[in-house]
Amino acid sequence: MKGILLVNTGSPKTCERKDVKYFIRSMLSDPYVLTVPDWFRPILVNGIIIPLRQFSSTSHYQLIWDRTLKDSPLLHQAKELSKELETLTGMPAEPAMRYGQPDTTAALDHLLAKSDRLHEVVVLPLFPQYAESSYKTAVNAVGELFFKRPYPFRLKFIEPYFNHPAYISALAESIRPYITEDFNKLIFSFHSLPLHHVEEGWKKGKEFDYVYQTKETVRLVIKELALDQKKTLQTYHSAMGSNWLGPDLDDIVKELAEGGQRKVLVVAPGFAADNLETLYDINIKTRELFLKHGGTEFRYIPCLNSDKHWVEAIVKIIS
Numbered sequence: 001m002k003g004i005l006l007v008n009t010g011s012p013k014t015c016e017r018k019d020v021k022y023f024i025r026s027m028l029s030d031p032y033v034l035t036v037p038d039w040f041r042p043i044l045v046n047g048i049i050i051p052l053r054q055f056s057s058t059s060h061y062q063l064i065w066d067r068t069l070k071d072s073p074l075l076h077q078a079k080e081l082s083k084e085l086e087t088l089t090g091m092p093a094e095p096a097m098r099y100g101q102p103d104t105t106a107a108l109d110h111l112l113a114k115s116d117r118l119h120e121v122v123v124l125p126l127f128p129q130y131a132e133s134s135y136k137t138a139v140n141a142v143g144e145l146f147f148k149r150p151y152p153f154r155l156k157f158i159e160p161y162f163n164h165p166a167y168i169s170a171l172a173e174s175i176r177p178y179i180t181e182d183f184n185k186l187i188f189s190f191h192s193l194p195l196h197h198v199e200e201g202w203k204k205g206k207e208f209d210y211v212y213q214t215k216e217t218v219r220l221v222i223k224e225l226a227l228d229q230k231k232t233l234q235t236y237h238s239a240m241g242s243n244w245l246g247p248d249l250d251d252i253v254k255e256l257a258e259g260g261q262r263k264v265l266v267v268a269p270g271f272a273a274d275n276l277e278t279l280y281d282i283n284i285k286t287r288e289l290f291l292k293h294g295g296t297e298f299r300y301i302p303c304l305n306s307d308k309h310w311v312e313a314i315v316k317i318i319s
Helices: 017-028 041-064 073-089 104-114 132-148 165-179 195-204 210-225 249-258 281-292 308-318
Strands: 002-010 093-099 120-125 154-157 185-191 232-237 263-267 297-301
Touching: 002 017, 002 073, 002 104, 002 132, 017 041, 017 093, 073 093, 073 308, 093 104, 093 132, 104 132, 120 132, 120 308, 132 154, 132 195, 165 185, 165 210, 165 263, 165 297, 165 308, 185 210, 185 249, 195 210, 210 232, 232 249, 232 281, 249 263, 249 281, 263 281, 281 297
Parallel strands: 002 093, 002 120, 120 154, 185 232, 185 263, 263 297
Antiparallel strands: none
8 A cells, every 4th residue: 555745844833932943943953944064053043043033933923823723724734635635545644844743753653553554655745846945855854764764665755746737737726716807917926045055956957946947837827827928927935135036026016016006916836835934924924015015905825735626636746
């Protein structure tokens, strides 16, 4: 029997400051995320970044936290997606987080508990486009753990699916209901990366080229939806410095609002599930900026999450 391991970045255990601090420290201690000399990383993280970000990040998580479910949106959607995949395929499925819980060990143990006849676990990193700080670090973490423990199954890793027809179709279907009425611009926004990350990937070729892959995703979705390309834009968001990939989403929506563009739609195809970078950075912060500068209607299009089209797409992608 086969099993499915869905790997995503992760989330704090709760939206309390101690858990947010722990999560930030775990993520920024990863050399694929914060590419500075090893000796300097803990100084930078513990001495500068966490003291500066712990309070604001905590308040942002508190704004998006699901109080009813007592869970983060990302973790909730990961669990729901796993359940839907099990129902559709009959295969055991579990979510695993690169940082935080459930970690890879817990997820693989849960898969074994569901079936002791597993001969293969299909690992799907929920990152459509390749980046060292998302896809590569997730794959490496699973691989390193696997070779340290005597698991009775093999692993099969799924490559980034930025141009897979099933992913493009699911993404297009998620957008389609929002474009039935007139709008000024549909903005495709992806998480920004440090420019040196981007340049290193570009030198290796298209299979590692983040910018190429984001643009290809956008091109294929526009084609699928038969959209007028002049009514679309591509941006990047959540940059943490000046030497990061742009154009910046906030700069663009401000410019659009001041230029008389009153209705914009924003979708974030680089994320499989909604999280802090979509629900706060885009749907709260960017929305407020657009309305402040003269825009009248800002519509955020949710990520694929556990949508039925996405569940069906995953089955095609992993097969």
